[in-house]
Amino acid sequence: MQRIEDSGGKNKISVIDDIDFEEGQLCETTRRIVIVSPQPASIRSLFVALSIRCYDVLVFHHEHDPLLLTIESDLFIVDRTLGVSSEPIEESEVNRTILYLCKPGDENNGHAHVLEWPCTIERAVEKIEKLVSRNPSAYGSQGSGELLRLKDLVVDLKRIIVRKAGSKVELTKTEFDLLKGLLLNGGGVMTREEMMSFVWGDSYFGGSNSIDVHIKSLRRKLDDNPRNPKYIATVRGVGYRIAD
Template sequence: MRLLQRYTNNETSAAGGSTDLAADTMEGLEEGAFCETTRRVVIISPYPASVRSLVMALTIRCYDVLVFHHETDPILPTIQSDLVIVDRTKAAAADSAKPASFAHNALMLIGDSAEEAAAGADSLVWPCPIQTALAKVEELASRNDPLPVPESAGQWLRHKDVVMDLKRITVHKAGVRIELTRTEFDLFKLLLANGGGVLTRQDMMRQLWGDSYFGGSNSLDVHVKSLRHKLGDDPKTPRYIATVRGIGYRIAD
């Protein structure tokens, strides 16, 4: 029989747990404070009592928490969540790999074993201090948070899931920051600002390095290749940078 528990703040207060834990997790929150925003976390554990303190702490922190017994529950793939937490503390090391169905964003709770910790997924030795667990959950659950709306639209350039902040000189893809060199940043900015129009290699080199640049176009191609690699872009089926043979480059459709 499937167990699905949905925890709310009122239910949590009756769920039991340490008074000290409640005091720790309530730090910085006013009593009766309204949760204006929330993230959804799914917890899968065959031993729900062992994760009660985590459920309680997350609920107090305005997370919407759903608890299941089994990883194979057919309803799981239909639930949208910001993070799936899978209790593997009593699982064999061979079973500690991250399930494919949770590949988008999952955290494995593992036992205190070096062999289990080498599983390759995002993992957390459990039990652990609750503040350590909260910090890890916050880090993973916020991975795909949308970036804040800019004060000035002219400060940002956008293309699909990539956002360029011209003021801070940063680039994010799907909410994750991509580290670019200054030349790569200027190159990408040049393509985005051109609105999908084709730029010749000569025009790009002139705008990047000035009229006095006498190097070959191979240098430009090297920077484009590096930029594509960091964006995870395939030149054969481009999502971000398209090659216009014999001419130059443009932003892909």
């Protein structure tokens, strides 16, 4: 049980939040959220709640800070409870979904994603997690470090674990290696021969149709429709690639 009281301007937030977080627990994966607020004290409870839930949270004071355009993140949160900046940041600039925090009654302001603030931490985190999970991740992007990301998939190269929207997906070693190979290929097409070589090495002499069998199983476990693929697209007569 945690109690956090923040005062900022006319608003005073008193939050009692039940946090399911055991002492010593480690964060297996981290996604980054950037918060822009001219009054950071007013969003302190949100900052703490997100940090405890394994988000990497960065806070800026001004929407026109030039550093914002250089930082990779999974979601932008812009505090508009004190009004609109003279130079508001646009989604096209940061290439990320923006969630706007607005005063009660200001929700219908033309923005796609708005959260009335202050509100309960449970409501705020639920909204944020929905937006983050459906976003392709820029932070910790493909090919960097020990984590590969694709939309709501997180591939842990060290532990050989795949999670979809936070839930573990049980894959065979071959299925894991096929997904890893496609991700490392940066969206380019991999032929069946290239995929066989990546998974089994040059000494493998099996038929290329074995790749199709394993891809079919991989798609089924990821709940990926080959006719409308979210993760793996077929390039007829050639092989496979990561879907757009």
